[in-house]
Amino acid sequence: MRRLAAVFACVLGGAVLMGGAAEAHANYVRSNPDSDARLVKPPAEVRIVFSEPPDPKGSEIQVLDMNGKRYDKRDVGPSGDANGLRVSVEPIPDGGYLVAWTATSAVDGHTTKGSFAFVVGNGPLPAPPPVPDAAPPPSPLEIAGRALSYAGIALGLGTAFFVLFVAPAATDPRRESSLLGLAGALIIAGSLVLMVDQGAKLPPRLGVMLAARAFAGLVLTAVPITPRLALMRPVGALAGGGVMTLGPFATFRPRRMIALAAAVAAAMTATLVSHATALGSLKSMGLDFVHVLSVSVWTGGVVALLWCVLLARRDETAEDARALGTTVWRFSMNALVATALLITAGVLQAFDRLVLIDDLYETPYGIALTVKIGLVLVALAIGALNLLRWGPRLRAGIRARNALIRDTVAETAIFVVIIVAASFLTAFAPPAQPSAAAYDQTQHVSGLRLEMLVASGGPGRNTYVLRVHQGLAPTAGAEKVAFRFTMVEHDMGQQELVAAERAPGEYVANGSPTAMYGTWHIQTIVRLTGREDISTVFTVPVGAPSGGGSTTSQVVTVGPYTMIVFTDPATVQSGAPLTMFAVLIGQDGNPVTGKHLRATFAGPSTQAPIDATEDAATLGPGRYKFAIAGLDAGTWKAAIAVGNEGSAAYSLVVSR
């Protein structure tokens, strides 16, 4: 019971010290100016919001004209928005501009890149240059750093757990010390390699985490070689949490407890800079932490079993064999629990991070995961052999030590490969990355991976993106990619948008085919040279605008009339032209024509009153149109007067 309490204290201690949600991989969510925005005035700054916190030091926002001339003031900094960056822009003339951004995650230092375009005044949008990989593959140094760190964490944690709870009392302390020392050295080396890999762009948060990990490694290294253990207790407490110095824990096998606390702390840093935290939920972080702990107890325990027990003991006599068999049995029971937790946590994590089962062989993340799963299965098979075959023989007093040594050496070799696979896994972006799009679904059709993204969830003008991949490679140069829109609830005919390829395998179309709230089918047709058309249907709900916005449609009463007011686009952005419509309905329910409507504005800046135009032939009867060149960001109140008969207030939020 004391041991369980001690383990709980270790975990809690680590959590107390290292707790706190964090995220990784910063992806574009929205910007001001928006992607493909048409502005009536040049912006003074460009602001981008990412899915996760970016580090300004390693991030960049370039504003380029169509000749590549740079107009930003190179003063990238926090924008004040959550996860936002901004850069000042010099006065720019009318024309098309490209914003090329590079964001370094403040959590794990991963870099993501992208670009979008906007236009000031009239004129075409610039064609973006070929976009590099949004998330470049990890460098060999990063892989090496991660592999060293994970190996050290697994070895340290597994060894500490093994000697505390599994190993016989007479375990040679020198062998235990050598393993803990090696684990500490691996952790320190891994942390340093990761720092070197990041170089000058090392985000402060990641720096703190790596420093904490290296410190934990230092504790692991120092514990076995420092005779004055009492001096190490405060260090262990720092690594594992203040609870380590309380009550009986302070005197309960202090050296091993300190080692376990340090290893748990190092494991905690691995979780806090992982993809799990990128999903932004405590559940994911908890699962990841359980995953790291259980894999460490298992893999590090096998190495400790091999080095501290199997290689140190003999089974010449039946008594020795039985003693060895008892230790193997105890370890096997612990390993069974650990692998059960490992598999459960791993499967639950996979549900969160994979989109399709095909991701397991079509994405770098999935391939690394598949390799890891395969190796774990092989290691489990060997473990099962030890448990069911050699363990019973030993417990029966029959010699089986050599066979056990052979199998655990094989397991150790497999673990090394698993750790390398895990290093790739944690460096690659998982397929189920948070997306900036209101709609993001993936289907696998005729060998192609089709990811459909719809920028806005509202009706009206929208951007439709289809990402086409075959295996790992983007499918570039399609003869034709078309989107055909049909509404489910009403027969509104079929409309087609033909997409243009803006980046390898990424096909984009803009238009207003989904004019009504409801359910829409988007049939995507991909035509590749020499192949039959690949077609599938995505079902897209069209409703209130996404991104926390709300519909601009409001019903107000003006004297004897009911007036429905709404804007186009539904999501209004600062500086962008918009049209405000008012539909005037009389008490008899019929549209009211021939009225003079005037909108008077009050808001963050000055806006002259605007008179509505009425054109029943094109707009429909009773529908009045206010053409607005652009409004500054903030909340606006529009008083819409109908002649002298009365007026009503309409509120409008203009985003940056």
Place this chain on the structure above:
Amino acid sequence: MSRLLATVAVVAVIVSSFAVNTKIALGHERRPVGPYTFVVGWINEPAYVNAANGLSLDVTDTSSLKPVEGLAKTLRAEVIVGGGAKKLSLDLSTDEEKPGHYEGSFIPTKTGDYIFHIFGDAGSTKVDERFESGPNTFDGVVSTDQLQFPDKVPASSDLAARLDSVQTLVTLAIVLAGVALLVSLGALVMRRR
């Protein structure tokens, strides 16, 4: 009399609703080609899968609106699916009762879009035009599912897909059987030791 008018009105509404609500927008694509106007579509519309159909081509002189005859020997046509995955040359035939009208018959066996490629000479005009089905031109080939009664006949492509999935399951079963055999052999060997 009023009953008669009401009945006529109801019938008219029903008939017109069929016309308005039908999911199939019938049509041909009209396109100027040099001094001529080409009108391209299906012989039978809607074009159903596995039903005899073909290219319907009408050529008129744009300025005089007179049908242009005698192009069957100088114009060639082919039907294409997808990105040139499969092509079929069509023999253009004429109809004495419909001057300027040309047809190339075939049976479309897949639903979806088709491309008619018409090339060669029309008088002194070189022709090389692709007419592709779509919402703004002429309809693609549609399934007969909604018309089948009482039993649904699966399309050949559906049958092929089902066979593929069965084949995959058979392969998986063979692999699993192999693994089971290996495990059994391993257990047998271990037991004998």
